[in-house]
Amino acid sequence: MGSQEVTTSQDTWHGKNITVAGLGVSGISAARALAGFGASVTVVDGGDSEGHREKAALLKxxxxxxxxxxxxxxxxxxxxxxxxxGWKPSSPLFAEAAAAGVDVVGDVEIAWRLRGPNAAPWLAITGTNGKTTTTQMLASILDAAGLRTAAVGNIGTPIIDVVLEGDDAYDVFAVELSSYQLHWAPSLRAHSGAVLNLAPDHLDWHGSMEAYAADKGRIYEGNQVACVYNVADKATEDLVVEADVEEGCRAIGFTLGTPGPSELGVVDGILVDRAFVENRQKNAQELAEVADVNPPAPHNIANALAAAALARAFGVEPQAVREGLRNFRPDAHRIEHVADVDGVAYVDDSKATNTHATQASLASYESIVWIAGGLAKGATFDELVTGAAKRLRGVVLIGADRALIREALQRHAPEVPVVDLDRTDTGAMSAAVQEAARLAREGDTVLMAPACASMDMFTNYNKRGEAFAEAVRELGATSG
Structure with a gap:
């Protein structure tokens, strides 16, 4: 299917009865946009708090x-x-819609349909981990190339609002898409797409790993130029093989090793391109140095290669890739170096809310005192602990499901000292940092990469990260 065939005139919505599920940011954006085109819109939400009523009053x-x-x-x-x-496909509202023969779509689908005939192409990114960082890296590279762009989708401004700025406002979008959004976006056809990695996550929503992977793989459907996959994660390549793409679209791999033809990779500390060069059997193009990537942790270098692949698929020159990566600064709570205290580095990776993200984080340091725990979301920790055991100086556990991690440590790293803090109050973080400092030696890294969600103790992972940083500052104030 051609990339422009599913656009619909804004007049299409006039007089249509549309129900919007959810009073969140994307729901409100969709409701306002569709009402603005003359649709009769009703928003439904199970909540009835004061906050819900305030939002409802504004919409009314x-x-x-x-x-x-x-x-x-x-x-x-x-x-x-x-x-x-976030609404599950099994929600009763959707069962009722199916029984009535009514389609259910998401805000990304509406945004896609609202594009004009000369709309900016989408460079789309998904994956279990690294989506936001890679999308922001890509936007930084596109900006360095002099292109008018924005990082949109699962981050920042609702995508409908950006699309409605008009065809002339942007040259290209860097679009982060969650598995949820892809599930509800059947018409999406990106210029190029990337699946960074696949690991079990949100299985309570999707129902199975197979369904989760299939929704991630939707990002490749109808790609025009490049399907970017992770050479180290065969499941991502399998999704490319299964995708129905436009003629001439290529599979482009990224790897932390030496790249083969049609791949981007790393050679002697240099990020190189053997995909978008003449005679790729013999030639490679230098794009940047590993030192240009901030931070230069292995999984972040992989993010940079994926972003570079999408940018190169759009025709961006090598110098802009280098400049864009140098200009990029990661968001807070993503492998964020907070401070050094008594020769020990304290790093906040509160965004590592699952085992896959934490595995990448633990692989970035040689000697670690690990702060972990929270809500496990059905995860198991044996593989994570087995892979990290040799790097662990000690472990401090907090949170509701910490026993699951403790038991994995007993099975696979019984020699590693473990402090089990039987607390889920917010003050537990300060105690955790003090215990970690006691275990750490000069040259170590105290890494808060919980492998769990935060809601047992904190409003969100940001608040958890802020509590860690505050505890480190307190430690520094009393040190030495």
Whole structure:
């Protein structure tokens, strides 16, 4: 299918009865946009708090109906349901929609349909981990190339709002897409797409690893120029093989090793391209140095290679890749160096909310005192502990499901000292940092990479990271 065939005139929405599921940021964005095109919009949400009522009041001022406290009943006459990403496919509202023959789509699908005939192409990124960093790296590279761009989708401004700025506002978008968003975006056809990695995550939402992988693989459907995959993760290449792409679209691998033809990789500390060069059987193009990547941890170098591959697929010159990577600064709580105290580095990777992300984080340092624990979300920790055991000076455990990690440590790293803090209060982080400091030796890294979600103790991973940083500052103030 051609990339422009699924655009729809904004007039298409006039008079249409549309139900929007969820009062979150993307739901509100979709409701306002569709109401602005003359649709009759009703927003449904199971919540009925003061915050919900405040949002509802603002929407009602814009002529949008809101149904609070009931997220299971499909409003009468609904012709299309637009869902927020987090709603499960098994939600009763969607079962009712299916029984009535009503389609369910997400905000990304609506954004895709709202593009004009000369809309900016999408360079799309998904994966279990690294999506946001890679998308921001890509936007930095595109910006360095002098292109008008924005990092959108699962980060930043709602994608509908950006698309509605008009065809002339941007040259290209760097689009982060979650598995949820891809599930609800059947018409999406990106210029080029990348799946960074695949590991079990959100299986309660998708129902199985196979369904999760299939939704991730949707990012490759209809790609025009490049399907970018991870050479070290065969499951990503399998998704490329299964994808229905436009004629001439190429499979492009990225690897931390020496690249083969049609791959990007690393040679003697240099990021090189053997995909978008003449005579790729013999030639390679230098793009940047490993030292240009911030931070130069292995998984972050992989992120940089994926971003570079998508940029090169769009025709970006090598110098812009180097400049864009040098200009990039990662968000807070992603392998963020907080401080050095008494010769020990303290690193905040609170964003490592699953075992796959934490595995990459632990592989970045040689001698670690690891702070871990929280809500496990059904995860197991044996493989993670086995791979990291030789790097661990000690472990400090916090949070509701810490026993799962402790038991894995007993099985696979019984010699590693473990401090089990039987606390889930927010003050536990300060105690955890003090215990980690006691275990650490000069030259070690105290790494807070929990491998778990944060909601047992904190509002979100940001608050957890802030608590860690504050505890490190307190430690520094009392040190020496």
């Amino acid at each position: 001022e814009a002529g949008i109906s809101v149904q609070l406290g009931d997220s299971t009943t499909l409003p009468e006459g609904t012709e299309l349901v637009v869902t927020s990403p």
